[in-house]
Amino acid sequence: MQAAPSWRLYLVWIGLTVLMLIVVGRLVQLHLFDSAFLQHQGDVRTLRTEPLPAYRGMITDRHGEPLAISSPVVTLWIHPGQFPREEAAVRELAALVDRSPEDLARLIDRYADAGREFLYLKRQVTPDLATEVMALELPGVYTRDEYKRYYPNGEVAAHLVGFTNIDEEGQEGMELAWDHWLEATPGSKRVLKDLRGRRVRNLATLQPAEPGQELVLSLDLRLQYLAYRELKAAVEQHQADSGSLILLDARSGEVLAMVNQPSFNPNNRTAMNAEAMRNRALIDLIEPGSVIKPFSVAIALQSGEFSPEDEIDTSPGVMRLAGQTIRDFRDYGELTLAGILTHSSNVGVSRMILQLPQQMLVNYFDALGFGKATGSGFPGEASGVLPGTFNISRIKRATLSYGYGLSVTLGQLAQAYMALANGGVMHPLTLLRQETPEQGRQVFDPEVTAEVLAMMERATQPGGTGTQAAIPGYRVAGKTGTVHKLGSEGYQSGDYLATFAGIAPASDPRLVAVVLLDSPKGQEYFGGEVAAPVFRRVMGHALRILDIPPDAPQQVEN
Secondary structure (H helix, E strand, O other), X not given: OOOOOHHHHHHHHHHHHHHHHHHHHHHHHHHHHOXXXXXXXXXXXXXXXXXXXXXXXXXXXXXXXXXXXXXXXXXXEEOOOOOOOOHHHHHHHHHXXXXXXXXXXXXXXXXXHOOOOOEEXXXXXXXXXXXXXXXXXXXXXXXXXXXXXEOOOHHHOHHHHOEEOOOOOEEXXXXXXXXXXXXXXXXXXXXXXXXXXXXXXXXXXXXXXXXXXXXXXXXXXXXXXXXXXXHHHHHHHOOOOEEEEEEEEOOOOEEEEEEEEOOOOOOOHHXXXXXXXXXXXXXXXXXXXXXXXXXXHHHHHHHOOOOOOOEEEOOOOEEXXXXXXXXXXXXXXXXXXXXXXXXXXXXXXXXXXXXXXXXXXXXXXXXXXXOXXXXXXXXXXXXXXXXXXXXXXXXXXXXXXXXXXXXXXXXXXXXXXXXXXXXXXXXXXXXXOOOOOOOOEEOOOHHHHHHHHHHHHHHOOOOOOOHHHXXXXXXXXXXXXEEEEEEOOEEEEEEEEEEXXXXXXXXXXXXXXXXXXXXXXXXXXXXXXXXXXXXXXXXXXXXXXXXXXXXXHHHXXX
8 A cells, every 4th residue: 555645744734733823823812812802792791780779768756666668679670672572471471460461562572673671571579479470581581679668557647758659759748858868879789690681699889879868757656546546537427528636745846646537548559649648737728717716815915905804895796897797606795815715705806806006916926827837848838828917907807816817727726836835935846856846936925825724724624615625634725616618609607617726734735736627517516526525535645645644633533
């Protein structure tokens, strides 16, 4: 057998050598010259930067009980271009997320055809449901960690706390007012994913997430539940259109309870309506009626023109002024200032005020905060309406003296009663817990408020209009109000606002409460009949819960 020519063998060796040099050259190129590019390309396919969610600040009551918290949830999303558009895959996925297969397929097709890379599948689902969806191992389906706002107390504190939208942005109430304080700052992290987009491991935190700050309200959740229960029962019992109640710390202006009816559940957005969402206590305006009379008496005493023993002739129970008639329930004859409050005499308080300088009544009403916001900072809080002092007519002064012709919120009314309870000093109304009360404003002399409180006590004793506000074991100072509602054709003869404002214990005031029932139906509609009993139940329990000692122990019932 003849051996192969040597030149062929050399040719093979040369070919192999060239191939080896090409391979070595390529390796050198990849490792020395293209390594950075290749590393970048690999990172692009496997490394991702993902948002690092942070939770919104918690809202609590004054004792740390949660009113609003953020719970971890999972959001499901799709990369439409990566998702297999087979009918079986769409059907399986749609069944888990409770969507129509046809609608889901149509949505995915539209996003994919438009070249879009992100489509929400379902926001804020439970981790269990997310696990079920990801177990399908469908390409293009991903998860994102988020937080969902939850309100443990439901509708009990809904009007004050408010709520957020799905992105945890404040929409109403304190959630809106303090959104900047509660808002979280998301961070970011670097993660390693496989080619199917599944996270393999977390590599590094690029920017740490910063949670929102905690907000501590002045509310006492124990008292809030109590007020909510009693107001709701009263609105249902008297078939009222709505109702509101505010309970204040008389020494600091802190709101310990604030409730409205109807209410709403912020955890169930499908059942919300604007009518139920309104915080009536701070937004709705009312003519206060006779609950204003203690201030008119205090102004008369402060002027130095009157003393508690002075008598005002109210006969014959009516008076004509500028073509209008002012009436009492009956002819009470001559009444002391205490008698004017006890019998709630419109004629008596009008004749008293008309003897004072023209501008004095409105000036003091302005100092009491009527016609201006309380300072609570609640979004949408109303300022009310107070007539100016310039050339105010006699009939206007008369009607103002018994609570007609001005508009106030329940919050303004409670704040003003604080001045009577606190030795003439009125603090700004606050919805936040205060370690030290804000600087107050001296409106009346302490001697004047002490005299007015003594007169208001008689209104809750036999013979007064507020006897159903009396609390066994405690001295109570208060005033009833029953106001004709204003309609399109003037005051409605059969439609009323029933109110009661009170202070306890009268010997050393600690709490102020104001109750309003709008349009109670049936035989009972006076403030002393429908609002005073609510005050008695709420204030009586609140005094005991706060361990405030009785100041009239001889009145305690066995």
